Amino acid sequence: xxxxxxxxxxxxxxxxxxxxxxxxxxxxxxxxxxxxxxxxxxxxxxxxxxxxxxxxxxxxxxxxxxxxxxx
Amino acid sequence: xxxxxxxxxxxxxxxxxxxxxxxxxxxxxxxxxxxxxxxxxxxxxxxxxxxxxxxxxxxxxxxxxxxxxxxxxxxxxxxxxxxxxxxxxxxxxxxxxxxxxxxxxxxxxxxxxxxxxxxxxxxxxxxxxxxxxxxxxxxxxxxxxxxx
Numbered sequence: 001x002x003x004x005x006x007x008x009x010x011x012x013x014x015x016x017x018x019x020x021x022x023x024x025x026x027x028x029x030x031x032x033x034x035x036x037x038x039x040x041x042x043x044x045x046x047x048x049x050x051x052x053x054x055x056x057x058x059x060x061x062x063x064x065x066x067x068x069x070x071x
Numbered sequence: 072x073x074x075x076x077x078x079x080x081x082x083x084x085x086x087x088x089x090x091x092x093x094x095x096x097x098x099x100x101x102x103x104x105x106x107x108x109x110x111x112x113x114x115x116x117x118x119x120x121x122x123x124x125x126x127x128x129x130x131x132x133x134x135x136x137x138x139x140x141x142x143x144x145x146x147x148x149x150x151x152x153x154x155x156x157x158x159x160x161x162x163x164x165x166x167x168x169x170x171x172x173x174x175x176x177x178x179x180x181x182x183x184x185x186x187x188x189x190x191x192x193x194x195x196x197x198x199x200x201x202x203x204x205x206x207x208x209x210x211x212x213x214x215x216x217x218x219x
Contacts, residue, residue: 023146031154033145034073034215043218044156 004070006045010036013058013065029053073145075153076215078137083208085129090201093122097194106190115190119197126204164210168203175199 014020022036029050038044039054046054055065096118100106105114176199179192 031156032073034076035154035156038156038218041218047155050155 002070004068005042006066006068007042008039008066010040010054010065013060017058025054025057028057072215074137074140075157076212078133079208079211079215081133081137082130083205083212085133086126086201086204086208089122089125089129090198092125093118101190112189112193115193119193122197160211160214164207164214167210168207171203171206172199175202 010025014022014025022040023033026033026036030053031050035044035046039046051062051066055062058065097106100114100118105111175196178199179196182192182195183189
């Protein structure tokens with residue numbers, strides 16, 4: 001499998017959504033704040049289901065929230 | 072790092088402290104000759120049962136305290152206390168823990184083959200399980216510290 005890195009625009013999307021806090025986002029998608037912190041920092045890649053849920057919160061398609069970049 | 076994540080380090084310390092207490096008792100029992108003969112195995116069984124009870128009870132107490140801190144101090148909702156990242160971290164650590172349990176079992180079998188006796192074999196088996204418990208919690212703590 002090709003190696004790569006998943007990046008995301010969650011930080012900017014939270015800012016655009018009226019400075020939504022990490023805790024608010026965590027509560028909306030049913031995970032801990034620490035998980036949102038880890039996803040934002042690209043230290044944890046969420047499951048497809050959680051990725052869709054996060055995109056849904058911001059009303060954006062998945063590929064505008066998460067991007068895969070090959071190494 | 073959340074209280075629940077920090078609690079994994081406390082859980083590792085719990086395993087170390089309780090096992091050291093168990094080892095101290097074992098040393099005294101061995102020195103007194105209480106573990107020799109068929110009655111020795113009965114006593115060892117009781118000692119191991121005590122160790123398991125102490126491990127489980129203290130583990131539950133630590134988890135309850137960490138959960139209270141997570142909900143009261145951090146304001147986490149109880150529903151979101153364990154999520155997919157926690158389960159992944161737990162699963163990855165547990166797989167490595169199984170390997171250590173396997174090593175303990177192998178050591179116990181080798182001990183029996185070498186004629187060390189059942190008391191040593193059971194102790195090696197138990198040591199593998201305790202080492203696995205410590206390793207799993209330390210790995211979880213390290214993964215939490217790294218973020219995932």
